[in-house]
Amino acid sequence: MKKIWKFLTSMKFAIILLVLLALACALSSLISQGQSFAWYAEAYSERTAAVIMALHLDDAFHSWWFVLLSAVLCLNLLFCNILHFPKNVERTKRLRKPESYLQTPATVSRSDVENPKEIFRKLHFGRVFEENGMLFSVRNGLGIWGPWFCHLGILLLILGFALGQYTKSESTVYGLPGQTKPLGETGLNLTIDAFDVILREDDTVEQYKAAITVSDPASGDSRSAEISVNNPAKLFGRTFYQNSTGWAADVTVQKDGKELQKEALCAGEFLAVADKPELIIYLRAFYPDYVQPAGEAPRSASGELNNPAYLYMVYYKGELLGMNTLLAGEELTIDEYTVLFSNPRSYTLIQVKEDRFTGLALIGGLITMIGIFMALYLQQEKLWAMRQDDGKWTVYGSSRKGGVLFKEKFEEACGKNNE
Amino acid sequence: MLQIENTLLTLVMILYFAAMVLYFIFVAAKKDVFSTFALIAQSAGLALHTATLICRGIGAGRFPLTNQYEFATSFAWALCLVSLIFILKYKFRVLGVFAAPLILLIIGYAAMQSREVREVMPALRSSWLVFHVSTAIIAYGGFGVAFVLSVIYLLREKMKEGGFFDEHIPAKEKLDLISYRSVSLGILFLTLTILTGAIWAEQAWGSYWSWDPKETWSLVTWIIYAVYLHLRLRRGVNAKAAAVFAVIGFICVIFTYIGVNTFLPGLHSYK
Numbered sequence: 001m002k003k004i005w006k007f008l009t010s011m012k013f014a015i016i017l018l019v020l021l022a023l024a025c026a027l028s029s030l031i032s033q034g035q036s037f038a039w040y041a042e043a044y045s046e047r048t049a050a051v052i053m054a055l056h057l058d059d060a061f062h063s064w065w066f067v068l069l070s071a072v073l074c075l076n077l078l079f080c081n082i083l084h085f086p087k088n089v090e091r092t093k094r095l096r097k098p099e100s101y102l103q104t105p106a107t108v109s110r111s112d113v114e115n116p117k118e119i120f121r122k123l124h125f126g127r128v129f130e131e132n133g134m135l136f137s138v139r140n141g142l143g144i145w146g147p148w149f150c151h152l153g154i155l156l157l158i159l160g161f162a163l164g165q166y167t168k169s170e171s172t173v174y175g176l177p178g179q180t181k182p183l184g185e186t187g188l189n190l191t192i193d194a195f196d197v198i199l200r201e202d203d204t205v206e207q208y209k210a211a212i213t214v215s216d217p218a219s220g221d222s223r224s225a226e227i228s229v230n231n232p233a234k235l236f237g238r239t240f241y242q243n244s245t246g247w248a249a250d251v252t253v254q255k256d257g258k259e260l261q262k263e264a265l266c267a268g269e270f271l272a273v274a275d276k277p278e279l280i281i282y283l284r285a286f287y288p289d290y291v292q293p294a295g296e297a298p299r300s301a302s303g304e305l306n307n308p309a310y311l312y313m314v315y316y317k318g319e320l321l322g323m324n325t326l327l328a329g330e331e332l333t334i335d336e337y338t339v340l341f342s343n344p345r346s347y348t349l350i351q352v353k354e355d356r357f358t359g360l361a362l363i364g365g366l367i368t369m370i371g372i373f374m375a376l377y378l379q380q381e382k383l384w385a386m387r388q389d390d391g392k393w394t395v396y397g398s399s400r401k402g403g404v405l406f407k408e409k410f411e412e413a414c415g416k417n418n419e
Numbered sequence: 420m421l422q423i424e425n426t427l428l429t430l431v432m433i434l435y436f437a438a439m440v441l442y443f444i445f446v447a448a449k450k451d452v453f454s455t456f457a458l459i460a461q462s463a464g465l466a467l468h469t470a471t472l473i474c475r476g477i478g479a480g481r482f483p484l485t486n487q488y489e490f491a492t493s494f495a496w497a498l499c500l501v502s503l504i505f506i507l508k509y510k511f512r513v514l515g516v517f518a519a520p521l522i523l524l525i526i527g528y529a530a531m532q533s534r535e536v537r538e539v540m541p542a543l544r545s546s547w548l549v550f551h552v553s554t555a556i557i558a559y560g561g562f563g564v565a566f567v568l569s570v571i572y573l574l575r576e577k578m579k580e581g582g583f584f585d586e587h588i589p590a591k592e593k594l595d596l597i598s599y600r601s602v603s604l605g606i607l608f609l610t611l612t613i614l615t616g617a618i619w620a621e622q623a624w625g626s627y628w629s630w631d632p633k634e635t636w637s638l639v640t641w642i643i644y645a646v647y648l649h650l651r652l653r654r655g656v657n658a659k660a661a662a663v664f665a666v667i668g669f670i671c672v673i674f675t676y677i678g679v680n681t682f683l684p685g686l687h688s689y690k
Contacts, residue, residue: 205541
């Protein structure tokens with residue numbers, strides 16, 4: 001049992017887990033995620049598709065085995081930190097005690113030194129202690145805490161990410177300026193006050209900007225903000241992102257020459273005719289600069305409104321009556337009804353997110369960063385000097401990771417010292 | 420400005436090529452003077468390369484870090500800078516023999532990419548771009564040098580004692596330590612890259628981690644180098660295993676940079 005415990009908390013096990021995690025990530029990234037069995041069967045073969053589905057490789061990063069692997073790695077890191085905490089505290093305390101230096105195996109030494117403090121100075125050992133006729137000092141004493149902080153940071157990062165995955169709420173709202181839409185089940189309403197697509201001189205998009213107001217009908221409270229790509233706003237504890245855009249148009253339905261209804265539809269939306277709800281007008285797509293080369297599917301030559309066209313579909317009682325493309329000004333007649341598309345304009349898609357654990361993940365990331373810096377760049381080095389019988393000194397040194405490079409630095413400092 | 424940039428880039432390639440040839444002559448003729456000429460050529464190449472990047476930045480009106488060409492040329496620049504620092508700091512000129520072809524290969528790849536200056540899309544209009552991409556460039560430079568050092572380490576085992584290489588290449592223990600320092604630089608900056616990328620992704624896409632192929636492969640690379648660092652800490656495991664992981668790590672770096680963009684489309688596939 002002791003052996004198993006020792007293995008599970010060992011660095012060897014951590015290395016095995018890391019390699020497995022790297023392999024799992026690499027393999028999963030090569031398989032398109034979130035597809036159906038039919039898609040995989042088409043892309044690979046039915047047998048491969050069956051294997052992918054059986055091993056949950058279609059959603060690998062949320063699969064039970066990936067979560068298990070990550071959880072075991074977290075436990076390994078946690079146990080490693082728990083076991084090392086008292087050891088590190090003890091080591092840190094002992095840095096001020098001369099006996100700890102005497103117990104440290106010296107990796108370098110130089111005898112017959114007349115001025116040992118000069119070597120301490122040259123090797124940048126700032127504070128030199130003197131006790132019982134012995135000089136001693138340490139550089140980067142806190143460096144041993146680097147891996148500990150790194151592990152702690154990773155644990156917080158994974159914890160923040162995992163809690164966020166299971167508790168966060170995400171939704172999208174799309175609409176045109178002037179429209180107000182409910183924000184899921186939050187009880188809040190989102191009003192799109194304005195939306196602009198800012199173009200450069202060469203007609204490429206510089207920025208998408210939306211002005212929004214979020215209101216709480218229950219309290220009567222409302223807050224406004226301007227959002228754009230890379231500049232989200234936080235309102236009512238939720239973050240609002242300018243996510244995407246698309247085309248919308250007004251759809252006018254006339255009956256016997258009189259306007260029956262007029263609604264704004266985004267591409268992909270439909271309307272039911274007011275007095276005949278089983279008759280559905282579906283705005284399938286919009287082409288701002290419509291072209292249809294012979295033998296090719298219709299497309300837009302540019303993003304400019306040079307030749308607007310509307311691809312519609314009409315359903316009656318669930319049956320497709322027909323589909324076609326209407327150019328600007330063209331009308332669609334269905335019995336006594338006339339349908340006209342007009343006023344094409346951009347709508348905005350706003351992403352709404354609430355994740356209370358993003359901050360925890362960020363703190364974890366920052367602690368990881370600090371830990372890595374401490375572990376790699378604050379490598380502990382010890383230097384101590386003992387007086388010889390003849391009044392001269394022997395200087396000893398030890399470096400946890402400096403090895404031969406520390407030895408070279410030491411010898412250079414000693415060499416000059418003796419000259 | 421584009422004309423100046425093109426002229427400078429041609430000169431840079433010539434200088435890097437000259438540095439590589441001079442490093443080869445240094446080894447073939449076994450004369451130190453050629454390594455001095457090679458260092459001069461490499462340093463001059465780096466200076467002109469810096470000027471090329473400045474020209475690009477002025478011409479584009481932004482930091483030149485947004486497309487394959489700009490990243491590749493910056494990657495070669497960082498590799499040249501880091502290798503030069505390591506050559507001078509550790510007095511290890513043979514490093515140039517192995518680093519120069521890699522620099523030339525990467526700048527050659529850059530030269531094959533489109534150099535057209537395009538306006539960036541809204542998602543890339545962020546001050547995080549500079550931090551995210553410049554830290555990635557330094558990380559890749561560090562890993563590139565670690566790769567070269569690890570290859571030398573692995574070859575060192577087969578070199579005869581007492582010969583030219585024995586004199587000019589540090590002992591295996593020192594090589595391992597220098598490689599470790601290079602990986603340290605790389606992993607520190609890769610962590611910064613991932614962290615700044617996550618903060619930026621949270622602002623731009625509303626999700627700091629989406630398992631996008633680029634993100635996933637950056638994590639794979641980070642894990643490989645984490646394994647490298649842990650292997651060096653273990654007693655009884657020789658530095659050879661760590662050197663092998665440093666080589667695998669750099670293969671991951673290259674795949675993250677070129678392979679992912681080519682084969683695995685995702686949020687980072689800016690066209």
